[in-house]
Amino acid sequence: MQTRNVLVVGVGGQGVLLASNVLAAACLARGYDVKKSEVKGMAQRGGAVVSFVRYGERVHSPLVERGRADLVLSLEWAEALRWAAYLRPGGVLAVDLVRILPPAAQLDHRTWQASYPAVEVERLRQAGWDVRPYEASRCAAELGDGRMANVVLLGAVSRELEFTVEEWEQALREVVPEQVVEANLRAFHAGRELPLASVSPGDVRRPAARTFRVEVTASWCKGRSCGICVRVCPEEVLAFGPDDRATAASPDRCTGCQLCQLLCPDFAVVVREEVAVG
Amino acid sequence: METRTQERTRIALLTGNEAIARGAYEAGVAVATGYPGTPSTEIVEYLATLPDVYVEWSSNEKVALDVAMGASMGGVRALCTMKHVGLNVASDTFMVANYTGVRGGLVVVSADDPGMHSSQNEQDNRLYAKFAGVPLLEPSDSQEAKTFTELAFSLSEEFDTPVLLRTTTRISHTRGVVQLGDRQVPPRRPFQRDPAKYVMLPAYARQRRPRVLERLPRLAEVAARPEFLRVEMRDPSVGVVTAGVCYTLVREVLPEASVLKLGMSYPLPLDAIRGFAAQVRRLFVVEELEPFLEEMLRAAGLPVEGKAYFPQQGELTPERVREGFARAGVLPEPGDAGRANLATAPRPPVLCPGCPHTAPFLALQRLGAVVCGDIGCYTLGALEPLRAMDACLAMGSSIGMATGLALAGTAPGPVVAVIGDSTFLHAGLPALVDAVYKRAHVTVVILDNGTTAMTGGQPHPATGSGVRGEPAPRVDLAAVCRAMGVEFVRVVDPYDLGATFVALEEAIRYPGVSVVITNRPCVEAPVKVRDEPFRVVPERCTACQLCMDLGCPAIVWTDETYEGRPKVTIRLDACTGCTLCAQVCPADAIVRVGPGWRRS
């Protein structure tokens, strides 16, 4: 038997490790040699998590080589794209359609575009990927606990792997905490019956970039002894100038929220939108 | 992962770290010490789940090694674990313990992190074995991690030396099948007075040093024993000398090659390697990081090829080993294997929702402080959107660096050191004494979140509990600072943004060493803190983005906008209810979710 390669991926806190532990337990129950490798450490802090599971008669490397995975099981959309290149031609990309926007993807205060990939299942299919989208999180939530999305997705792809229902059930009983075994068995079976999700691409929002000007009337500003506008500006546009009065030091960063204007007790700050004339 | 059924069959799926712990347990280890550090942490944690072993987290790696050394001198088997950089801290002891030798077996575990998955450097600690003249064992999977640990204790006693067991992230954190056995405790060897062996005065040390040198050739013979050395003759056109995880990569990528696999990679079984070299046409060394084996083999006159094809930086992967053998002309060029990467969102690690480290950094950023940081979760305060850290080197460096920067007198703002509670006790104490002694104008912020969070939440001397969760004496951080002579010591709740801001502002103005201790528990460990979450009232949100400046991952943009800017919403399942965003919101748009909502 050729060694099988599976990646379980997601975001810290989603239960990647539990899902890969269940898979590994199923392998062990079958008498396979199995290696399961992951990098922990930053997982707790919302980073990307990957767990490699390899099984067969004799497994050497703990790592899966790019282009050789049979299955990538992703608990989140952007993570599916991150690891897809590990798939061999014809490998299956199973993904829960949940989207977790990281803070780092929401930093563009000019165009307000989140740097997060659109859910474009059809386009990927046309490019030759075998994508299997599921509403696993929604299904788990309907079962009463959204955190079981990992087990629902495992159920959904369980037919792709060689293990019997009994082996999956035994693996779940061994791995998940005793008090939630029954709930997880239900989640697994719900996943096994879960149909592929139909996806319609959402609208892309693209507001035009706007430009603002912040003006401080120096003679009205109390300067450092107040400093409200300097501290409150979310974009750090304002700073104290050489005369210790507030001034728009980084005017390009202004998003026009007007907090400075609203909170200045001396009406010294005005925010205007620059409108192109003609 | 020892599960109910598997315990009966005596087979378990253990990580390398768990297997080391299991091996030490079965070898009858009596005392196990360590300081947390990825990827080594789970060894001590796993041992703490087993009976009959004294297990402790020490306040730093040097203390851990001293404690283990004392236990060994007392005639029992002792284990001491740390991450690679931990051995730098413990090296002062390590470089003398090799002279004194041991009484009960002493095994030092160094878990290295090639590729820096969660470390500040990727030093290769195999060099320490050579530096100290101690035997070096390198397991290549979980089963070997267990067996080698057991063997290490006997070796240590047989040769009267500490043994260095070195793993890497992939060995420590890979689960594999392991055969379990029973615990067998060797008879205690009672303590014996022997100053010439244990008191390293120059006169005695001069007598001990030759023993270090003498035992190396004898150890090299041990390295050739079948429990360590494996010669696998296959195709004679390519021979590879390798060890550890690299062995598994070579087997995967070049299954037909002949392989000499080392279990003990210092000192080397040179005769065996020469014999192997004579049987193959080309001789390669595949090893991660430094050309450690390569240089020793070349010095022995063997025509080896290694770093010319396999990179010296980073972790080796099957891809990189394949590319190396392709460059060497052994394998065909991999070509464009697989498909291109798909574009996706960046996802660097972030502070958790409700992390008590958030507010101090927000305040420091707004106060224009120049911040010397330290190592822990809070190092993430250097990244967007907090951007409130200017330096971070090694554990405990923050306070000394801040002192130096203040003395230089060139900083464009107030000089502040930020250090976690565990890090403060690890290496911050001497630096704070020094700052007081120098009358440095620095502010030291101690982020007391009641745990060693970065490594998964281990107790330390200021948490009031021990490694098994039992109550323990608790060091009072504020009292310690005062006793050291710090006159300005303020304790503040970092969930009170205003109070945090004011405390820091006053501390910065104080002309001398000031200490501000923030005291909220980490929301992840030792207990998960999950208060009633907050929600955003969309009609009130003016999309000013002030709450987004906290970097809380629970707050996300919605499709709704206000004057072109995206309004926000809060992921209720992720929100811990810390109140910070509600405190900064100028529109009072962030409110408690209210009755009717239940956390699943």
Ligand SMILES: Cc1ncc(C[n+]2csc(CCOP(=O)(O)OP(=O)(O)O)c2C)c(N)n1
């Ligand atoms: C010498 C050394 N030992 C161990 C580590 C691993 N390590 C990184 S941060 C950290 C402790 C962090 O604890 P604390 O200072 O309390 O900060 P927190 O993570 O709780 O915010 C440890 C042990 C290291 N980097 N260097």
Ligand code: SF4
């Ligand atoms: S684990 Fe604790 S200290 Fe670390 S980021 Fe999360 S809340 Fe903060």
Ligand code: SF4
């Ligand atoms: S209260 Fe606000 S800042 Fe705190 S965890 Fe919830 S969303 Fe994040």
